[in-house]
Amino acid sequence: MGIDGLLTFVRSASSEVHISKFAGQRVAIDASSWLHRGAFSCARELALGQETDRYLRFPLRMIAMLRSHCVEPVLVFDGAKLPMKVRTDRLRSAARSAALQRAHREQRDKDFTDSITVTPAMADRLLRKLRESDTAFVVAPYEADAQMVFLVEHGHCAAAITEDSDLLAFRCPRTIYKLSPETGYCRLHSFDDLCHATDSSGSLLFDDWQSWKTGLFTDMCILSGCDYLPSIPGVGLKTAHAALSTHRSMQRAISALHDKFIWSKAQSADPAGRAELLQLTSEHLELCTMCQQIFKYATVWDPVSAALVPLHQLGTSLDIRDRDRLGPLMAPSDAKLLCEDGVLDPTSLQLYPTVEQSTASMPKREDVRSRFFDAVCPRVNTAACEPSSISIVQQNVVRRETAESALPLNEGAVAPCETDTFLYSAGVRSPMHFKAFHVPLSDEAKTAAFESAHLFAIDSPPCLGDAFLQRFRGI
DNA sequence: TACTAGTCGTCAT
DNA sequence: CGACTAGTA
Numbered sequence: 396m397g398i399d400g401l402l403t404f405v406r407s408a409s410s411e412v413h414i415s416k417f418a419g420q421r422v423a424i425d426a427s428s429w430l431h432r433g434a435f436s437c438a439r440e441l442a443l444g445q446e447t448d449r450y451l452r453f454p455l456r457m458i459a460m461l462r463s464h465c466v467e468p469v470l471v472f473d474g475a476k477l478p479m480k481v482r483t484d485r486l487r488s489a490a491r492s493a494a495l496q497r498a499h500r501e502q503r504d505k506d507f508t509d510s511i512t513v514t515p516a517m518a519d520r521l522l523r524k525l526r527e528s529d530t531a532f533v534v535a536p537y538e539a540d541a542q543m544v545f546l547v548e549h550g551h552c553a554a555a556i557t558e559d560s561d562l563l564a565f566r567c568p569r570t571i572y573k574l575s576p577e578t579g580y581c582r583l584h585s586f587d588d589l590c591h592a593t594d595s596s597g598s599l600l601f602d603d604w605q606s607w608k609t610g611l612f613t614d615m616c617i618l619s620g621c622d623y624l625p626s627i628p629g630v631g632l633k634t635a636h637a638a639l640s641t642h643r644s645m646q647r648a649i650s651a652l653h654d655k656f657i658w659s660k661a662q663s664a665d666p667a668g669r670a671e672l673l674q675l676t677s678e679h680l681e682l683c684t685m686c687q688q689i690f691k692y693a694t695v696w697d698p699v700s701a702a703l704v705p706l707h708q709l710g711t712s713l714d715i716r717d718r719d720r721l722g723p724l725m726a727p728s729d730a731k732l733l734c735e736d737g738v739l740d741p742t743s744l745q746l747y748p749t750v751e752q753s754t755a756s757m758p759k760r761e762d763v764r765s766r767f768f769d770a771v772c773p774r775v776n777t778a779a780c781e782p783s784s785i786s787i788v789q790q791n792v793v794r795r796e797t798a799e800s801a802l803p804l805n806e807g808a809v810a811p812c813e814t815d816t817f818l819y820s821a822g823v824r825s826p827m828h829f830k831a832f833h834v835p836l837s838d839e840a841k842t843a844a845f846e847s848a849h850l851f852a853i854d855s856p857p858c859l860g861d862a863f864l865q866r867f868r869g870i
Numbered sequence: 871t872a873c874t875a876g877t878c879g880t881c882a883t
Numbered sequence: 884c885g886a887c888t889a890g891t892a
Contacts, residue, residue, distance in 0.1 A: 396884080397884065397885080399873095399885090400873095400885095402885070402886090403885090427884095428884070431884080432880050433880095433881070434880095435879090435880055435881040436881040436882060437881085438881085449881090450881090453881065453882095505878085508880080508881090558880090558884050559885090560884085560885080573885090576881095628873095629872090629873065629874090630873085631872070631873050632872095632873095633872060633873085634872075634873085
């Protein structure tokens with residue numbers, strides 16, 4: 396998905412350049428897309444579970460190509476899945492499994508390549524190569540897209556290289572698409588150049604660019620359907636653009652689109668359904684507002700402060716449920732190991748198996764980080780590599796179990812849950828899967844729990860889209 | 871005219 | 884993931 400058709404829509408505001416335009420500068424790379432392309436060279440082996448690392452060739456070749464033009468890459472890896480994205484992820488992984496089934500049956504090349512999945516293990520192997528070659532990297536806590544935009548906006552990188560149109564929705568200042576591995580030519584989209592974008596008849600797409608720049612452009616992407624939320628059936632980029640051009644706000648555009656949709660279904664006169672339709676409209680607006688927040692405040696890693704921060708400064712404080720939709724925070728020590736050191740699986744927050752073995756024999760860890768951030772970040776704390784407590788509690792996956800005395804209760808892993816009960820973890824560090832136990836705690840323990848700001852509970856995230864779409868289709 | 875659903879290519883020999 | 888296209892309202 397991404398934003399379907401967006402790159403074509405704004406093509407007039409992009410330009411063909413050579414990558415050497417960025418000579419002497421750093422660029423952020425969407426590492427997953429390079430791993431994905433690399434995996435084509437060994438799709439069959441990967442599908443059959445055979446040992447191979449040929450998928451590393453392509454990314455390494457691309458890195459060499461960039462360096463040959465004096466462009467220094469910073470590879471940005473995907474982190475954990477955002478709760479709002481489960482719908483899209485589920486669709487994609489279902490398609491991959493289906494392809495894998497067919498591949499096993501019919502042994503067709505196409506099915507093998509369709510089944511390609513970039514796994515954390517593959518990312519781990521690339522990360523190791525990057526350390527060997529002193530290549531900079533960042534592991535995003537959640538969306539690599541948001542992380543790349545942060546690096547570009549804060550001047551760590553001059554541009555982002557990707558194939559995903561979401562970077563424009565994130566308002567990335569400079570994005571490079573279609574970088575040719577052979578020639579080094581590519582298509583550059585500068586966000587501010589969008590003010591010159593025209594349609595096929597040559598008229599300006601974004602009149603009063605300032606208002607598009609500050610929000611309407613992203614609103615257009617959301618309304619046309621993004622990874623976090625499907626669109627109203629029949630609404631694509633053109634319609635979203637037209638509605639926002641006329642109405643100039645998400646709220647009014649949604650109202651207008653709903654009216655139009657309902658008119659087209661010729662049911663506007665039904666008085667019984669009217670109240671429910673109003674309800675649907677306001678729910679849709681709320682879902683779109685959540686998407687706005689993700690595109691603006693998604694959780695990213697700030698290499699300078701060595702902390703998880705929102706992509707942009709949060710104007711107002713959000714309630715905890717809204718906050719966690721942007722990507723739950725985690726223990727600072729975990730965030731550092733994950734994002735800067737790249738030694739944790741983003742989903743489980745467990746050390747990669749291979750790394751765990753080497754930690755067991757207590758090797759030096761100084762070479763673990765990327766060169767680029769050495770200057771701004773302190774040394775790795777080896778002690779922090781020991782598996783410790785979980786840092787995030789996601790109530791919808793908590794399996795409530797009775798506490799048993801035999802279980803080792805790690806320090807710190809406490810989250811306020813009910814009045815007198817706290818969730819106390821048993822040392823599993825994944826924000827997505829873990830066991831927790833209801834344990835009554837002493838007052839001191841409660842105080843300690845509240846004082847550890849990084850420990851908290853979140854409500855079950857909604858699986859967006861499905862129910863919403865069904866209700867629309869039911870009209 | 872615009873949206874949709876489907877197909878194809880991404881590597882690399 | 885995007886690009887491209889034939890089919891549809």
